[in-house]
Amino acid sequence: MNAATPDGAATVTDLSRLSLNTATTKALTLAEAVDVAAEAGLGAVGLWRDRVAEAGLENAATIVADAGLRVSSLCRGGFLTAADESGQSEALGDNRVAIVEAATLGTSELVMVVGGLPAATTPGGPALPDGDKDIVAARTRVANRIAELAPFAAEHGVRLVLEPLHPIFAADRAVLSTLGQCLDLAAEFPPEQVGVVVDTYHVWWDPTLREQIARAGREGRIASYQVCDWILPLAADPLLSRGFMGDGYIDFPTITRWVHEAGYAGDVEVEIFNQEIWDAPGAETVATMAERYSRLVQPYL
Amino acid sequence: MNAATPDGAATVTDLSRLSLNTATTKALTLAEAVDVAAEAGLGAVGLWRDRVAEAGLENAATIVADAGLRVSSLCRGGFLTAADESGQSEALGDNRVAIVEAATLGTSELVMVVGGLPAATTPGGPALPDGDKDIVAARTRVANRIAELAPFAAEHGVRLVLEPLHPIFAADRAVLSTLGQCLDLAAEFPPEQVGVVVDTYHVWWDPTLREQIARAGREGRIASYQVCDWILPLAADPLLSRGFMGDGYIDFPTITRWVHEAGYAGDVEVEIFNQEIWDAPGAETVATMAERYSRLVQPYL
Numbered sequence: 127m128n129a130a131t132p133d134g135a136a137t138v139t140d141l142s143r144l145s146l147n148t149a150t151t152k153a154l155t156l157a158e159a160v161d162v163a164a165e166a167g168l169g170a171v172g173l174w175r176d177r178v179a180e181a182g183l184e185n186a187a188t189i190v191a192d193a194g195l196r197v198s199s200l201c202r203g204g205f206l207t208a209a210d211e212s213g214q215s216e217a218l219g220d221n222r223v224a225i226v227e228a229a230t231l232g233t234s235e236l237v238m239v240v241g242g243l244p245a246a247t248t249p250g251g252p253a254l255p256d257g258d259k260d261i262v263a264a265r266t267r268v269a270n271r272i273a274e275l276a277p278f279a280a281e282h283g284v285r286l287v288l289e290p291l292h293p294i295f296a297a298d299r300a301v302l303s304t305l306g307q308c309l310d311l312a313a314e315f316p317p318e319q320v321g322v323v324v325d326t327y328h329v330w331w332d333p334t335l336r337e338q339i340a341r342a343g344r345e346g347r348i349a350s351y352q353v354c355d356w357i358l359p360l361a362a363d364p365l366l367s368r369g370f371m372g373d374g375y376i377d378f379p380t381i382t383r384w385v386h387e388a389g390y391a392g393d394v395e396v397e398i399f400n401q402e403i404w405d406a407p408g409a410e411t412v413a414t415m416a417e418r419y420s421r422l423v424q425p426y427l
Numbered sequence: 428m429n430a431a432t433p434d435g436a437a438t439v440t441d442l443s444r445l446s447l448n449t450a451t452t453k454a455l456t457l458a459e460a461v462d463v464a465a466e467a468g469l470g471a472v473g474l475w476r477d478r479v480a481e482a483g484l485e486n487a488a489t490i491v492a493d494a495g496l497r498v499s500s501l502c503r504g505g506f507l508t509a510a511d512e513s514g515q516s517e518a519l520g521d522n523r524v525a526i527v528e529a530a531t532l533g534t535s536e537l538v539m540v541v542g543g544l545p546a547a548t549t550p551g552g553p554a555l556p557d558g559d560k561d562i563v564a565a566r567t568r569v570a571n572r573i574a575e576l577a578p579f580a581a582e583h584g585v586r587l588v589l590e591p592l593h594p595i596f597a598a599d600r601a602v603l604s605t606l607g608q609c610l611d612l613a614a615e616f617p618p619e620q621v622g623v624v625v626d627t628y629h630v631w632w633d634p635t636l637r638e639q640i641a642r643a644g645r646e647g648r649i650a651s652y653q654v655c656d657w658i659l660p661l662a663a664d665p666l667l668s669r670g671f672m673g674d675g676y677i678d679f680p681t682i683t684r685w686v687h688e689a690g691y692a693g694d695v696e697v698e699i700f701n702q703e704i705w706d707a708p709g710a711e712t713v714a715t716m717a718e719r720y721s722r723l724v725q726p727y728l
Contacts, residue, residue: 243676250660252675259678265634294595296632297657297676307634331597333566333608356598359551360665374553375544375598377560 139420143427145198147172147352147397150415151408156181160193162408166416170196172350172395178227187231197233198393199287199323199350200224206271207241207264207301214271217241221275229282235349236279237287237323240268242298249298250363264301269311276319287321287349288312292328294364305329305338312347321349324385325397327356327368330376336384343388351385353378353423354398361401368398371418382426394423440721444728446499447716448473448653448698452709457482461494463709467717471497473651473696479528488532498534499694500588500624500651501525507572508542508565508602515572518542522576530583536650537580538588538624541569543599550599551664565602570612577620588622588650589613593629595665606630606639613648622650625686626698628657628669631677637685644689652686654679654724655699662702669699672719683727695724 146163148156148171156177163171171190178186178200190197203224208214221238228236242249243264245257253259272286279286288308291300302308305322312320322342329335342348355374361367371378396415403411447464449457449472457478464472472491479487479501491498504525509515522539529537543550544565546558554560573587580587589609592601603609606623613621623643630636643649656675662668672679697716704712 245676246659252659255673259676260681261632261678262637262681292594293632294593294661297659302634303632304634331562331594331604333603333605336563358547358553358598360595360661362663364661364665372556375546375560377562380561380563 139416139424141167141416141419142169143392143394143424144168144416144419145170145172145196145393145395146412146415147201147395148174148177149201150396150398150403151411152404154408156186157189158408160189160195162412164193164195165409166412168195168412168416170198170393170395172199172201172397173197173231174201175224175227178231183227183230191232196393197231198395199235199237200228200231200233201397202237202239202289203286204239204300205241206268207244209244209258209263209267214267217271218274222278225275225279225282225284228284234283234285235287235321236284237289237350239289239291240300240302242296242301246298250365251298253297261296261301268301269314272311272320273314276315280319285318285321285349287323289323289325290328304332304334305342306334309338309342309345309347312345317346321347323350323352324348325352326376326378326381327352327354330356330381335381339381339384339388343390348385348388348390348392350392350395351390352395352397353419354396366399366401368400370398370403370414371396371422378422379426382423386427394419394427440717440725442468442717442720443470444693444695444725445469445717445720446471446473446497446694446696447713448502448696449475449478450502451697451699451704451716452712453705455709457487458490459709461490461496463713465494465496466710467713469496469713469717471499471694471696473500473502473698474498474532475502476525476528479532484528484531491532497694498532499696500536500538501529501532501534502698503538503540503590504587505540505601506542507569508545510545510559510564510568515568518572519575523579526576526580526583526585529585535584535586536588536622537585538590538651540590540592541601541603543597543602547599551666552599554598562597562602569602570615573612573621574615577616581620586619586622586650588624590624590626591629605633605635606643607635610639610643610646610648613646618647622648624651624653625649626653627677627679627682628653628655631657631682636682640685640689644691649686649689649691649693651693651696652691653696653698654720655697667700667702669701671699671704671715672723679723680727683724687728695720695728
């Protein structure tokens with residue numbers, strides 16, 4: 127594939143490990159996203175459950191397979207921090223459905239965003255004044271729910287992939303904030319049942335990142351490598367504050383080298399939440415993604 | 428002092444360890460801030476260098492002493508990540524001035540915000556496209572600059588207090604993000620030369636927080652305990668996104684207990700950057716601070 131560089135020069139790059147996460151091209155249907163990914167020469171797509179539901183589960187699996195692409199991961203399970211019984215059983219039910227969906231789509235990797243504090247009613251919103259702010263207890267509940275889900279996931283050949291989220295999201299989206307913390311939780315389980323994702327956006331700042339990536343590799347738990355950049359100023363909704371690789375502060379060559387040295391040989395997913403990128407044509411987004419990947423990531427893999 | 432509770436009831440509380448950081452009452456001069464703190468029965472003030480400079484250094488020292496207050500800390504030294512020689516020597520010069528200011532004001536604790544990546548020209552602003560994003564090298568430079576400053580600080584009876592900043596600020600304000608990382612850096616130096624600050628806003632999410640606070644206590648390095656809350660939604664300028672204790676997601680009783688168990692017996696500083704709080708009358712701000720402190724912090728100290 128010819129990835130155009132900003133000055134119009136063209137370089138031939140191997141994009142076989144590059145995966146388009148459907149969140150990056152939010153305006154496209156699953157079929158449209160698969161089309162632009164296949165046309166650009168990518169090897170895989172990462173799917174969000176909303177796009178899969180719209181297309182229909184079996185149909186989604188067929189669309190991806192017919193295009194000759196892999197499904198690098200399904201996003202997302204999780205939200206396991208409820209303190210009450212009905213919230214817990216609801217979460218377990220929804221995650222069992224997500225596990226079956228992953229298996230049907232032919233991916234072994236179900237990414238888990240584990241949820242925030244019970245004090246948070248709305249992600250990004252204020253705390254309940256007398257809400258439950260016990261983050262230590264919330265983490266214990268996550269571990270308990272993972273233990274309940276892991277055998278079911280294993281029966282379906284699916285791995286629960288713990289995603290450490292940037293601490294900016296600790297209150298409202300994920301009480302797991304570091305790779306080391308996820309690996310500690312995962313240690314109770316076989317590596318084919320519980321893995322971790324290395325998402326540059328969430329972990330780039332971590333002073334122990336190199337050693338934790340190496341550890342994740344040694345323990346056979348790197349289920350996915352996701353790349354996008356930390357840009358400033360933050361967007362009004364900080365969830366949408368991600369950029370193309372190279373537009374922000376993250377040192378992609380270095381982190382990619384660490385992931386390579388840890389023995390990771392899987393797909394590299396680009397998952398960007400950004401309103402401006404969502405407003406652009408999908409093919410243009412994928413072309414920019416491919417150019418940045420070929421310059422800042424692929425040479426270090 | 429009588430701290431009014433929201434429903435008008437009054438409780439007598441010991442505010443002798445409570446310290447007003449002048450950043451919380453940004454609109455007040457140093458003399459005005461000292462006045463409201465003394466009138467409310469607080470034991471100390473934490474000073475920012477801008478307010479000290481306006482008042483004049485010797486005069487500032489006199490104002491605080493005459494009011495019978497302690498200076499719990501001086502904010503701030505730091506910004507030590509420059510990669511070029513002139514930037515480094517400028518930073519060293521400025522920090523030596525700050526050390527002398529701390530000594531003159533009668534505080535042994537100089538809080539250090541160590542600085543972000545060279546790729547950041549403006550805090551909160553975009554990255555230089557081809558800027559230096561090597562965070563590992565930036566951290567090494569911080570350690571080198573601390574080594575150059577520590578003997579000078581020691582001569583003046585001043586301790587360099589490393590402040591881990593929330594990872595939201597890793598790109599543009601501080602490449603030190605965790606208490607553990609600060610303690611690792613501090614380990615090269617005697618505890619009376621290099622300490623750490625436990626600021627709830629910056630560290631509340633850290634999965635290793637309890638053990639790192641205990642370690643900081645064992646190693647004699649807790650120089651300051653600062654409290655304010657993590658509120659959502661984030662302010663447009665995330666720097667200003669802090670709230671009174673109780674208004675956000677942080678579990679103050681638990682963290683305060685950990686700090687107490689670590690043997691900390693010093694002042695508790697309230698440092699809140701928040702435009703709405705800055706717009707309120709200083710006495711009202713201090714009354715709210717005192718009420719929240721007496722309910723969520725003081726009982727656990």
